[in-house]
Amino acid sequence: MSTGTFDPDELEFLAEDIFVTIIPNVKFPIFYMLSGDIGPMEPNIPVEVPLWLAVHMRQRRQCRLVVPEWLSLEALMEQKDRELKLDLFGEVPGPFYVEMSQIILDNFTEEIPDSNKIRRLVKDIIDIRLSKLRGTVGLHVKKSEMYAVVNNITQIELCSLRNLLTRGMDQLDMLKNAGLHNAGGASQSFSDDSSALEVSSMNPS
Amino acid sequence: MKNASLALTHGNYLSLSDIMVTEEKLLCTLTTDFHGLGYIQPSTRSENGDLVEGTVLDLPLWMVNPMKRNQWLEFQLPTAYQEEARRILCADPGIVEFRQGSRCRFSQNHYPLGLYIIPLADNINNSSLLATQIVKKKSLTLEEAKEVRSSLVSTFQLRFRQIMDWSNKTCHDTSAHDLKRLDRSERQLLEIGKAEQNSLISWNQRKKSKILKPSTAIKNARLMTDYADSRKRARIEV
Numbered sequence: 102m103s104t105g106t107f108d109p110d111e112l113e114f115l116a117e118d119i120f121v122t123i124i125p126n127v128k129f130p131i132f133y134m135l136s137g138d139i140g141p142m143e144p145n146i147p148v149e150v151p152l153w154l155a156v157h158m159r160q161r162r163q164c165r166l167v168v169p170e171w172l173s174l175e176a177l178m179e180q181k182d183r184e185l186k187l188d189l190f191g192e193v194p195g196p197f198y199v200e201m202s203q204i205i206l207d208n209f210t211e212e213i214p215d216s217n218k219i220r221r222l223v224k225d226i227i228d229i230r231l232s233k234l235r236g237t238v239g240l241h242v243k244k245s246e247m248y249a250v251v252n253n254i255t256q257i258e259l260c261s262l263r264n265l266l267t268r269g270m271d272q273l274d275m276l277k278n279a280g281l282h283n284a285g286g287a288s289q290s291f292s293d294d295s296s297a298l299e300v301s302s303m304n305p306s
Numbered sequence: 307m308k309n310a311s312l313a314l315t316h317g318n319y320l321s322l323s324d325i326m327v328t329e330e331k332l333l334c335t336l337t338t339d340f341h342g343l344g345y346i347q348p349s350t351r352s353e354n355g356d357l358v359e360g361t362v363l364d365l366p367l368w369m370v371n372p373m374k375r376n377q378w379l380e381f382q383l384p385t386a387y388q389e390e391a392r393r394i395l396c397a398d399p400g401i402v403e404f405r406q407g408s409r410c411r412f413s414q415n416h417y418p419l420g421l422y423i424i425p426l427a428d429n430i431n432n433s434s435l436l437a438t439q440i441v442k443k444k445s446l447t448l449e450e451a452k453e454v455r456s457s458l459v460s461t462f463q464l465r466f467r468q469i470m471d472w473s474n475k476t477c478h479d480t481s482a483h484d485l486k487r488l489d490r491s492e493r494q495l496l497e498i499g500k501a502e503q504n505s506l507i508s509w510n511q512r513k514k515s516k517i518l519k520p521s522t523a524i525k526n527a528r529l530m531t532d533y534a535d536s537r538k539r540a541r542i543e544v
Contacts, residue, residue, distance in 0.1 A: 108509075224510075238470065239466070239470060242463050242467070260502060262470070265473060269466055269495055271312075272311060272417065272495070276420070276421065276455065277459050279421045279425065280427060
């Protein structure tokens, strides 16, 4: 079901545009793409390609992936520890690290020996960060702060909460401003009503 | 839109949930005579069938709104917004059940109804001279309206965390009992939250990794439009 904003699937699609390094074992001339040229590829010479092309070539057994450094067991352990220690959100390897790890773990099983452990670590990190996010949001709504600054958060993490939070804040805002415009008297409450009608005609549901 | 929240439905003429809110009845006292309308409240009508000043009757919100604006009636604040109820909500908003039948008669439309009632408050300074002293005591003053508003805000703030936590649970384990406690707009928020959470979970578990072939997708789309066309034609022919 679509939630109206970015779905995890759509984010995965966007993540496939991130460049990774592969070692091809075939020869290709330059690919001329709209987003830029890729290649040329020579056997055993590392080359940077978008993730989708890496997956495509891997399925045809035409390349091997150089696994990104952040997807190793040690790096993820370190990240998990950091997340546990910090109250705020820690640095992440990239804007699409969750999606990328999912794609890489699905398609490049041979390159990653501890894929199960890594999968679990990534899940742990997301869970820690999501619980932090929920805590922050809960506090934010409770204390009715004007704004909140959140650094180092990625799209996929926002996915779990975005609509709920924005609609909830909308409702809170409506409750806070209830009757504010027409406290003066009857004539003003009239104009207030007409503006409400305009708004409703703009939002046919 | 299926998951419309209060922000989208409030004041929207075509929204069903908004219609249900404006159907809620308020206890009103008339401040004018209405000629020939005595049949609405047969017990108190005058000899010539008029609805007389001072009659007390239940009127739906959509009717109270314009009549209040014309100073034709005064209404009584529903019990769910009066001081006793406000104190209950202040003590622990989390356990209050927003449904008919509880002690203070909290309705399922607690927030939207409050949103409608608050602007109806009298400004004491320039309130009409028409209203009698007794009636004025009953009606909603600006100060009280402000208190109602702050009570609504704090109630929502404290209950929001609960909604968020429930939305985090997997689809089945929010029991019907929990749901009954929620205001209608809160339930809509819960559904939005659950939909998001579920889409993330099912992505993570690769439940919907099947990608349609373009040809199949086009075929499906065509079937849908054909179906809609045939229905339209059937309606016209009838």
